Amino acid sequence: MAVRVVRRTTEAAAKASATRFGDALEKTLGSEGGASLLLIDLDNLMVLNQDGGRAVGDKAIDVATKVLAAAGKAEGWTFGRIGGDEFALLAPGVPLESAFLRAARLREELAAALRKAVPSRFTATATIGVANAPRDAKTAEQLMRKADLALYAAKEQGGNAVGLPPGEDMVLKSSYYSSAQLGRLRSLAERLKKKEAVLLREGLDDLLRKYERA
Structure with a gap:
């Protein structure tokens, strides 16, 4: 049975997208390698619709759809749209930390695009919840629930943020590296065409070898 991912929407296109995404999620988790799941929710959409009109809210949704699909x-x-203002990205084989860091950049990309799309008197941002299988969950339903809890936790902190499932004990590199260091790491990864996590492992191996010989 396909995992239920349809949220708060009656739009046929969104329902079809959610169904396809649910099928892809179950298929991916049925294979080896695991996956990370990003759930994305637009902040302040109700305010946009009420104070700016439905056209403003629809514009925000359209812009977010394009950014996330790209x-x-x-x-x-x-990629899938799983609700009126909720979206999801499934990242096969991507570990939690790598998914979290990409989600952090994606949040910035969304904020920049939404800032251009809506009138300046409104604030339009997005919140993202990230979870990983098998780290946080074993089944598709569990993974959706964990990512949803991560999203809710970030919303509780004011939104416009990236959250992890409650109780996640991973120490993210964003917690102890400066933004300048992370920027240099990202540039190096792009230049060498390597993943950031690979470069970090190489650096850690060098550090361990240095002090193990001491």
């Missing part, structure tokens, strides 16, 4: 295509991830 990101999914670039990364080779599966």
Whole structure:
């Protein structure tokens, strides 16, 4: 039975997208390698619709859809709209930390695009919840629930943020590296065409070898 991912929407296109995404999620988790799941929710959409009119809210949704679909295509991830203002990206074989860091950049990309799309008197941002299988969950339903909890936790902190499932004990590199260092790491990874996580492992191996010989 396909995992239920349809949220708060009656739009046929969104329902079809959610169904396709649910099928892809179950298929991916049925294979080896695991996956990370990003759930994305637009902040303040109700305010946009009420104070700016439905056209403003629809514009925000359209812009977010384009940004997220493009990101999914670039990364080779599966994209789906699973609700009125909720979206999902499925990243096969991507560990939690790598998914979190990409989500952090994606949040910035969304904020920049939304800032251009809506009138300046409004604030339009997005919140993202990230979870990983098998780290946080074993089944598609569990993974959706964990990512949803991560999203809710970030919303509780004011939104416009990236959250992890409650109780996640991973120490993210963004917690102890400066933004300048992360920027240099990202540039180096792009230049060498390597993943950031690979470069970090190389650096850690060098550090361990240095002090193990001491």
